[in-house]
Amino acid sequence: MKELSAAQITAAVRELCIEANYRLPADVTDCLRACHAAERWPVAKEILGNILDNISVAAEGDYPLCQDTGLACVFIRLGQDVHITGDLASAVDEGVRQGYRDGYLRASAVADPLRRVNTGDNTPALLTVTLTSGDACEITVAPKGFGSENMGALKMLRPSDGRDGVKNFVLETVKAAGPNPCPPIVVGVGVGGSFDKVALCAKQALLRPLGQHHPDPFWAEMEQELLEEINALGIGPQGFGGRTTALSVAIETMPTHITALPVAVNINCHVSRHARRVL
Amino acid sequence: MIEITTPFTTQQADALRAGDSVLFTGTLYTARDAAHARLCQALAEGRPLPFDPTDAVIYYVGPTPPRPGKVIGSAGPTTSYRMDAYSPALLDRGLRGMVGKGLRGEAVVEAMRRNHAVYFGAVGGTGALIGRAIRSAEVIAYEDLGTEAIRRLTVEKLPLTVVIDTQGNNLYEIGPRRYLETARAETAR
Numbered sequence: 001m002k003e004l005s006a007a008q009i010t011a012a013v014r015e016l017c018i019e020a021n022y023r024l025p026a027d028v029t030d031c032l033r034a035c036h037a038a039e040r041w042p043v044a045k046e047i048l049g050n051i052l053d054n055i056s057v058a059a060e061g062d063y064p065l066c067q068d069t070g071l072a073c074v075f076i077r078l079g080q081d082v083h084i085t086g087d088l089a090s091a092v093d094e095g096v097r098q099g100y101r102d103g104y105l106r107a108s109a110v111a112d113p114l115r116r117v118n119t120g121d122n123t124p125a126l127l128t129v130t131l132t133s134g135d136a137c138e139i140t141v142a143p144k145g146f147g148s149e150n151m152g153a154l155k156m157l158r159p160s161d162g163r164d165g166v167k168n169f170v171l172e173t174v175k176a177a178g179p180n181p182c183p184p185i186v187v188g189v190g191v192g193g194s195f196d197k198v199a200l201c202a203k204q205a206l207l208r209p210l211g212q213h214h215p216d217p218f219w220a221e222m223e224q225e226l227l228e229e230i231n232a233l234g235i236g237p238q239g240f241g242g243r244t245t246a247l248s249v250a251i252e253t254m255p256t257h258i259t260a261l262p263v264a265v266n267i268n269c270h271v272s273r274h275a276r277r278v279l
Numbered sequence: 280m281i282e283i284t285t286p287f288t289t290q291q292a293d294a295l296r297a298g299d300s301v302l303f304t305g306t307l308y309t310a311r312d313a314a315h316a317r318l319c320q321a322l323a324e325g326r327p328l329p330f331d332p333t334d335a336v337i338y339y340v341g342p343t344p345p346r347p348g349k350v351i352g353s354a355g356p357t358t359s360y361r362m363d364a365y366s367p368a369l370l371d372r373g374l375r376g377m378v379g380k381g382l383r384g385e386a387v388v389e390a391m392r393r394n395h396a397v398y399f400g401a402v403g404g405t406g407a408l409i410g411r412a413i414r415s416a417e418v419i420a421y422e423d424l425g426t427e428a429i430r431r432l433t434v435e436k437l438p439l440t441v442v443i444d445t446q447g448n449n450l451y452e453i454g455p456r457r458y459l460e461t462a463r464a465e466t467a468r
Contacts, residue, residue: 041458047402054405058353063407067342067353067426104352106343106426116313118425147358147381147403179451180358180381182403234455234462238380238402240440241454243462271404 002079002135004279006086006094009139012277013095013125016141017072018103020275021064024055027209028247028272035184035244044242048184051237051270066271069105070143072096072125075207081135089127097121108146128200142207142274148181148267154199157261166191166263167226173265174230174246179239182269184247186210187230190264193254201252202266207274210248223249237270247272282436286334287375289395295441297448301399302436307338307378311357313427314420315365322368329420329429333373338401339380341426342410351416351432355406356380359398363387370394378439388447398443400450412437 032055036048058065074092078084084091100107100122109123110116126144153173157165170189177185190201213220226249236242247270256262283291285305295301308330310318321328339359343352359379366377367390375396380403391398401409413432420429442450 041461043454044458050402050405050408054402054408057411058407062346062349063410064343064353065407066404067340067355067406067410068357069343069353104344104346106341106352108341108426118427120425145404150358178382179400180360182380234459236455236458238400238440239451239454240400241456241458243458269404 002082004082004084004137006084006088006091008279009084009088009091010095010098012139012279013074013092013141014099014102016139016275016277017096017099017105017143020141020143020273021069021103021105022058022061024065024271025209025274027211028270029055031210031247032270035247039242039244041236041242043240044236044244047237047240048244064103064105065273066145067106068108068145068147069100069122070145070273071109072100072122073142073144073203074125074127075140075142075204076127076129077132077136077138078129079134079136080131082137088129092125092127093123096123096125137279138276139279140207140274140276145269145271148185148269151177151181152202152264152266154195154262154264156195157263159259159261161261163222165261167222167229169263170226170249170265171229174267175233177267178235181267182271183235183239184237184244184270186247186268186270186272187226187249188266188268189249189251190266191251191253191262192256193262194256194260195262197254198262198264199266201254202264205250205252206266206268206272208250210272214251214253219251219253223251285336287336288334289375292375292395292397293445295397295444297441297444297450297453299441301439301441303399303439304435304437305433307336307432307434309340309342309430309432310337311339311341311427312361313424314429315362317421319365319368322372330431332369334375335373336376336378337369337374338378338432342416342430343406343426345416351410351413353406354410354413356401356403359383366390370396382451383443388443388449391443391445392447395445397441397445399439400442401437401439409437
């Protein structure tokens with residue numbers, strides 16, 4: 001049995017909130033560089049250049065990558081042989097509170113969806129804990145901007161809608177979003193499970209390194225097809241036209257009910273932030 | 280590159296076309312969801328606004344807090360359609376420009392045509408670049424709203440793109456269409 005204190009969790013979450021908001025993961029930066037090199041439409045190339053410049057400026061540490069420093073989506077994979085002294089959820093919230101304060105990040109959380117008073121410290125975190133075997137505690141902080149989050153959609157398709165039904169729903173969702181989610185976007189797709197689980201699949205798909213495909217060739221092929229079809233829509237960076245509408249499509253799947261074909265699409269902008277640490 | 284300075288007059292506005300790149304110098308007023316709700320509440324109750332909308336430009340932004348020694352933090356555009364319910368009332372009172380990103384509703388475009396106003400796009404997700412280009416920032420109203428308070432910003436040669444012009448031409452339609460036509464012509468060759 002490994003002991004971890006609430007203070008260790010708080011310290012890690014604090015640092016991950018700051019790191020994620022100032023430095024993009026290498027896979028995202030590499031993908032943006034490759035798209036910039038491949039893009040031939042002048043306006044699109046110029047915008048991708050601005051995006052790369054923005055990444056350099058943010059890395060200097062004075063200005064976060066984006067003013068929407070997001071709601072703090074925190075994913076913890078907790079080994080069942082870990083014992084945490086203190087309260088896990090409070091420790092995570094305290095880490096978010098300190099990270100957003102000390103990192104000069106924006107408080108973007110309202111306490112009630114209709115009465116809309118800002119909580120002032122960006123808490124609570126959106127915490128998802130998965131129990132695993134072993135004695136590791138892996139913490140991922142993925143600050144999620146809501147310009148892109150608001151463009152997501154979920155539909156309970158019929159099994160007869162099949163492969164084409166899933167693809168059409170993804171394409172329709174991306175097309176309807178148009179310039180709103182700050183393209184080039186990352187598209188997370190969930191297929192299967194239930195109403196709630198399919199949404200989580202779509203969100204977790206956004207955590208996968210760009211360019212890494214689903215392990216099952218059947219789904220990997222669909223990811224590739226969807227990416228090509230999205231990039232044939234012509235939306236382009238910021239919606240001003242061009243090839244680079246999406247950087248990546250990642251699909252996560254689950255077994256589902258004999259009556260069901262749930263599909264969820266969770267869109268992320270090009271500022272596809274996440275930072276991870278194992279305690 | 281076209282240079283724009285404030286006050287942003289109807290003459291300057293009418294000369295712009297969707298797709299033009301401009302360098303914007305002068306004053307921008309920040310306002311997003313909560314501030315717009317209050318501005319329109321004030322209009323509905325006949326109370327004065329915290330700034331004169333005539334020939335003014337509103338920037339849809341909620342910046343991050345400034346680090347010590349900086350005037351503002353990261354300050355890129357937020358998605359504009361959430362302000363669609365409020366924009367026509369402000370346009371009818373002389374608002375000449377809006378800066379944001381993303382689609383606008385038909386009622387907003389109609390109010391822009393009626394009032395000779397322009398919708399500009401700033402590059403979403405480049406808040407560090409834009410924040411660094413802002414020369415001064417001062418909260419002038421609704422301080423309790425935090426990031427959503429109204430700020431008077433001074434910017435110098437801020438690069439913007441004309442997305443919807445005073446005639447209703449829309450770069451979100453024109454840009455992708457031109458790209459696809461060109462790409463198809465190249466494939467056919």
